[in-house]
Structures are given as C-alpha cells and as structure tokens.
Amino acid sequence: MSNRILHKGLKAKVMTAEEAAAMIPNGAILGMSGFTGAGYPKAVPIALAKRAIEERMRGKPFKVQALTGASTGPELDQAMGLTEAISFRFPYQGDAVLREKINAGIVEYQDMHLSHAGSLVRYGYYGKMDYAIIEVTKIREDGSLVFSSSVGANTAYFDVAEKYILEVNEWQDERLEGMHDVYGVTGRHGERTPIPIVKADDRIGSPYLKIDVNKVAAVVVTNNADRNAPFKAPAEVHMKIAGHILDFFDAEVKAGRMPKSLLPLQSGVGNIANAVLVGLNQGPFENMTSYTEVIQDGMLDLLDSGKLKVASATAFSVSPDGQVRFNKNIERYRKQIILRPQDVSNHPEVIRRIGCIAMNGFVEADIYGHVNSTHIAGKGIENGIGGSADFARNAAYTIFMSPATAKDGKISAIVPFASHIDHTEHDTMGIVTEYGFADLRGKSPKQRAKEIIEKAAAPEYRPLLWDYFKRAYAHPSAGRQSPHIFEEAFGFHTRYLKTGDMRPKG
C-alpha cells in the first residue's frame, strides 16, 4: 500500500487501473489532468486504450470524450489515439499519433484557448462530465489533494464531474507539496470576484484542493515518469531570433517604456523559447519575473543564476535531465515557483493587469500580420492554439517568432495570406525571424506589410511578396486598407502543394 494515501476511506478505494477503467462506460465524458507531458494520468488511460481493443473484438464500440488541461504524454493521447478510444478531444493536443487520427477525420478535436477550457466546461457546453481522472502526488489525511507536476484544468473537472478517479503517482517528488496555489474561478457569473493577483509571485489560494471524498470511485497507485522532450541546445538560427528579441528589449528599456527587470515573461516551449531564455541568462536584465504557462529548462537556468526571481505557471515542461536538477534543488525552487490552475495562469484579467511579454512561435504570418499558429497547409492541424492567444491579446508586448523558412527554403513563414488564422492583425505587435524584428506597433496594414517583408521575410522571398503586394495595391478591385488579389492569395500554398516549393521554378 502506498504511503501517499493518508485518508482512511480512500485507502479502501485502491484498485488496479484495469478495475478503474472497467467502470467507465462507452461514450463517457472524461476530464483528465495533464498539461504538456506533466501531471497526466498514466495508468487508467492505457487501461482504457486496451479496453477499446477488447470491446472492439467483441463487436462493441468503445469511445470516450477526452478533455484535459492541454497536451499529455504517450500513455494518454498516443495509447488512446492508437486504439481510437477517443471520439472528441479538447482543448489541446500534441501527440503525433492522435494528430494523425484527427487529420484523418477519425477524432473530432476542438482547439480552444486554454484559459477558456475550464469556464466552458463549467457552463456545461460539453455535457455532463462522468469522471475526473486526475494525477496527484499525495492524498492527505483530510482527503485534500497535493497535485503533481501540473495543475491545468483540474479544479474545473473536480467541480463538474460526477465521480473521481485519482492516480497517486509515487514517481512525483513529495516535496512538490506547497508549490501549488489552488484558486478556483467560480462557474457562476454574478458570483465572480476580482482575481487578487497584482504581481507574478502573489499567492492567493491554498496549496491543496479539498474534494468531496464520497465522489472518489477509485484510487490507482502508479510510479511513472512524466514525459517531456529532451532539451536541445538552440541552433544558430534560434540564437539569431533570440538576439533580435533581446535587442528589442534593450531598446524598450532605453526608451523608458520597460523597467530594467523587464515585464513578466511568458514564453512557449521549444528551441526559440529556449534560445531567448539562454540569451536572457547572458544578458543585462536582473530581477526578472515570469508569469507563464510552463516552466522549461531555460527558466530553471534563470532561477539558478538569480536573474529570475519567480516563475508562475500551470505546469512543468522540463527535460529528463532538467527533472534530475529540479528534484535536487526542489527546496529552493519551491520558494520561487508557483503552480496555478490554467484559468488563473492564463487569465486575461491578470495578464492585462501585470503586462506580460508574450513570446510564442508561429507557423506562418501574412504580410498584414495575421498569424497561423496551428495548421500546416497540405497536412492539417499540428497541435493547437494553446494559451498563445490568452497572452497575445492581453500582453503589453506580443511577439511571434519563427525561422523565416522551413525545408531548406522551400517553405516561407511569411506568406501573402495565412492559410489559417489564429491571431488577427489586431493582436500582433512583433513578428521575428532570424532576419529581424518587424515592429508592427502603431502601424496600418500597409505599413505592416513593408515592415514584415523587409525585416522578417527571407531575402529570397521578398521580391515575391513585394510583387504580390504591389499588384494587389494596384488591383482595381482591391480596397487599399489590406489589399489582396483573391485568385492569388494562397498562391504560395498551392505552388508548394503542387511542386514542393513555394518559390516558382527558374
């Protein structure tokens, strides 16, 4: 018996993952923990995946609706995707196998702002939730919970689910206790009050979540590692992008618009985000803070060097190596790291108030500054919008970053018209590539086009983009606010789909 289950009544609910999974009916609506490869349930989803096979062998359907915080690890999205045990997925995913099922039309997927997920579920728009399946580090004597390496949408799912299944993961370090700041955004309008965060390190809730223990249908003990990607040292192209962003920060500080400690940092995961954090660790800024979604390796570096005072997020996304370092220094980190529910970490109210610097990757941006974060032409959806728009719409600085080309120059990240739009011209302030920082602040679409083509597009694509813009501007049927030639707006994309290259031949 695990010594992580201190509540007597819940000790009696311990069973295997298979026994727990057997309780879940076909068609069930499940709210699961998990945000990046952290804190998701690791045993019951595999049992559900296997059950889907068994039921199918008996000629019976077995599919559930899978709601989570954000992405999860292979034990959930890959296993359940593989056996087609998921009929509907919400609000974010990032698994290669599940993505294939989505793009094949087998799984329905609603891609949603992460700050909205809990609210929308609380409104009841996804039906009556049957089970919340939540990973925890520990169950305390009074039945209250110590969450694990992510908080995500857990509070919302506990609020609305009929029954709970708890996975107590002994792999999670017990010293996570005290790192969480559980604050519930109530579901009823007219009863909501201001979220009293005015600085990134304000704690406003409890380290624990009290639950109705009578709703617990099962407790499953696991001992499985979180699964996040290994850290990759940033390549030269990523360091160049980071360099432009750091130069921009310098200039903003010199202009008196930003303090030397900058503003609370938000950054996505991945190579460019890491490069920015590496750059910040070598740079002149001190006493920085972070109010973001995920804590990646670069954030730990900044905490270690003392440049970053606090990191507020809803989940970890650290490499296996980073995990070792994290566990080693966890006592110190606990004073500097706060894990909040995603409807607090990503809440427009707080982001707008404290004025984050939002830095997120993009798939493509068009010449007027509309940004595609999710879809790849000819392939389908990649991951999802995640929290990028929660931050982008409300931050003091909204920066999107990507290499200017992909596939050896065959694909341009700057196009005449984005093939899917997740962030509009009204929400984008900076488009950054290795070639430069296109500063869109205070500019009309036409002025943006010049800035984006000259600063951010790859030089080999500039003549093509200028040619499109100039002909669109001169076109008799185009209004000149955001001129387009609709026959050619997706010309880059259609050429790529035909020839494998966005550039014309010869």
Add this chain to the structure above:
Amino acid sequence: MSNRILHKGLKAKVMTAEEAAAMIPNGAILGMSGFTGAGYPKAVPIALAKRAIEERMRGKPFKVQALTGASTGPELDQAMGLTEAISFRFPYQGDAVLREKINAGIVEYQDMHLSHAGSLVRYGYYGKMDYAIIEVTKIREDGSLVFSSSVGANTAYFDVAEKYILEVNEWQDERLEGMHDVYGVTGRHGERTPIPIVKADDRIGSPYLKIDVNKVAAVVVTNNADRNAPFKAPAEVHMKIAGHILDFFDAEVKAGRMPKSLLPLQSGVGNIANAVLVGLNQGPFENMTSYTEVIQDGMLDLLDSGKLKVASATAFSVSPDGQVRFNKNIERYRKQIILRPQDVSNHPEVIRRIGCIAMNGFVEADIYGHVNSTHIAGKGIENGIGGSADFARNAAYTIFMSPATAKDGKISAIVPFASHIDHTEHDTMGIVTEYGFADLRGKSPKQRAKEIIEKAAAPEYRPLLWDYFKRAYAHPSAGRQSPHIFEEAFGFHTRYLKTGDMRPKG
C-alpha cells in the same frame, strides 16, 4: 460668455475654434473625444479641415494624426477626411468620406480593439501626443470636467497629451452631470490593480475628471448637436434573426445555464441589435442589465418599460428622436445609466467576470466559424473591429448576427473562407441569420461546418457550401481538421468580383 465655464483661469482661455486650430502644427498627434456620433469635438476639427485647404493653397502640407475613442460625426471625420487633413487614423472610424480616403490608400488607418486604444497610447506607441481635444458639458469651479455624451478614450488622452483644447458644448444637457463614472486604468504595469466592478451597475470612480488646468491651451464654446443616425424600425429579416436569438435565450434559461434576468447584455448598433432589443422588450425576461459600449434607442425602451435595470456603456448612440426623449427623462435615466471610459466598459477583466452576452453583426463568416467584421471583398474596409472582439473573446455567450445574403442573394454571408478574419474559430459560439442559429459550442470545425451550412446559410447557397466542404474533405492534400482546397477557398469572392454574383450562372 458661456455660464458652463466656472473656473476663472479657464474663462481667460476662451477663443474661437480658428484661433485654437492655428496653434496646432503640421504633423501633430491629436487625441480627440468621440465615440459613435456622440461627444466628439465639433468646431476645432472643422477649423483644422479649413486650415488644411489654406495651407495647401500656400503650397504647404497640413496633416495630423487623429486618434479618437471610436467613430465620430461629420464635423470631424468627414470634414478632415475631405480635405485630407488626416494622415493616420486610430482606432475606429465609420465615415463614408474618410473610408473612401482609406480605401484609396490616402489615409493610413490602424483598426484596433477599443479596449486597447488607451493602453497602447499610454505605452507611447503612437509618439508624443501634442493635443487632447475633448468635448465637455461643463468646466467646474475647480477646473474639473463634466464629460458630455461619451467618455471614450478621454482619460488616456488627458494622461498623455502635452496640451489640452476643451470644447464646451452648450447643446449637451447639463443634467448629464453625475452620469459619468471616471476611473483611470493606469498606464504603468506593476501599478495596476483589480478593477472592482462585480455588477454592471457598480460605480467605482468619480463623476468628474480633475485635470491640470495649466495644460489647457484653449477653451472653445460650441452649441452643436451630436449626430447619430435616425432610428429605423427593424425589417422582417431582422426580426427573424432576433427571434432565433430570443429562442436561444429561452432554451438557455430552461437548461438552467442562465438566470431569468439573463446575463449583462452587450449589443452593437444597427437594425439587428435594435430588433433584439425590441424582442426583449416584448419577451419574458425581467430585471435585465446591460454592460455594453453604446446605449441606443432600444436600450431606452427597455429602461422605460422597466425590463432593464441598468445600462452601463461608454457612449450614447441615440437617434435625434431618442435624444428628445432622453433629455425629457434624463433625471430618471441618470439613476440607471453609467458612462465609463472605454478601457473600463470594454475591459476583458470585467466582461469575463460578469459574463456578458455579446451580440455583434458580421460581414461574413466561413464554414468553420471564422468571422470577418471589417472588410468587403472588392471594396476595402467598412468601419473597423470596434469593441466586438473585446466582448466576443471574453463573454459568456458570443453571438454574431447578419442576414444570410445581401444584394438580392448575390452575396452570401456564409463563405468557404472569410476574406478577412477578425474573430477566429476559437472565439465564436453562435452564428445567426434569418434561417437559424448555428450553435458552435463544444464543436470541432467539421461539426461546425455542418451546423453553419444547415442552420445559418441561405438555402440556395447550401449545396454550394456542401459541395466545397465535401470535396475539400476528400481532397488528398487537405488535413481533415479544417479541410480546404486553397485554389477555391475564395471562389465565392472571385466569382462575385467577376460576375457580380457569388452563385455560378445557369
């Protein structure tokens, strides 16, 4: 001498509009009052328009950057547009003449969320503001101001401008005093605190704005009416759209998701918004509240009937007839109406907290629920995004409404790919036309396509839309999350531009 100027020092600053306009240099950055046809300066802008002619006759350029709350009346945007006295316009406009200059490429226009306008200006992204030119009802003994029929971005412009020009408009009813709730959102991050509004009728500020009287360069006395459009009784098509929305409200109340008093109403201006308000006045809902941008005639009807308890907004947009009624009952209305700065009326923090019902018009929506609010293919920009996204992104219910066709069926409001995107699939919950209410909540893009085509598209366009969707879904190069055929995505638009009809011939 006007008896509306009670401060002695400012009495000495009274001059003509021409004298005030003469102080403004070429290239000046001006922050002006005005939101819809209400509360904008009416004399100095005309003087500036005339000065632009005089300067041009002398071979000298005269252009200024014109920042306002939102749209204004003809004395500002039309007069200054006509003489090309505006080089750059922000954050919204709605004048036919100015629009023509924008779409001809003569005036640069940045179209921006209205809640962001003040913040962006405070960050300094538009340069050093030379003059704030603000209409007021009265200047009090201590130099504090009684605003007029809109508040808009006035507080931001007073914060950042070097000098002020005040227009005291004697046409505005003095009994507006007490109706404003002036609360400043500070410009410095790290100093911002929660906005303490938890109900639509919470007053959190002062009825007056205290200003530094030493910055006042001129006081100009005017006596000119606001200019808002006459009220038009809703046509049958608008009443049908309203009917679907009211049925939706009924169902939500029955489902227990909304109280009988509904949630705070936000609605744009225009025929459909009026029709919804007319419908609400005949409907079963009582004790309603409104937290919105503008108060139009229909809101006054609801206040008169007692169905609406309070209307919070940043401006009036009442017809000339409505104005007569308003002035007649102003003592009563003053207890029920609150005029706030637009960075409070439109603030995501408050909208998300109190959970508005956002109802805004649209130009076109695509089959996956992306919405174009601003651009007309082949023509250019119409007005701008206004506050629609402030509400749409953060409301409890986000509804976009439009007749399903325009120009006798030649234009469909539902298209395969919207020719400009202002609201993404992540932000739209309901697309409503006279044919029905497409309920997009909890649906994947594919599920949305079915709902939008079957419920909202005009029947004559349904086969065309289905044909596109089905071929896109089957297309080998299309991912099936949001399938498109990029060669044909704007097929409706290109056909319309060639033949004057989105439908194929024969």
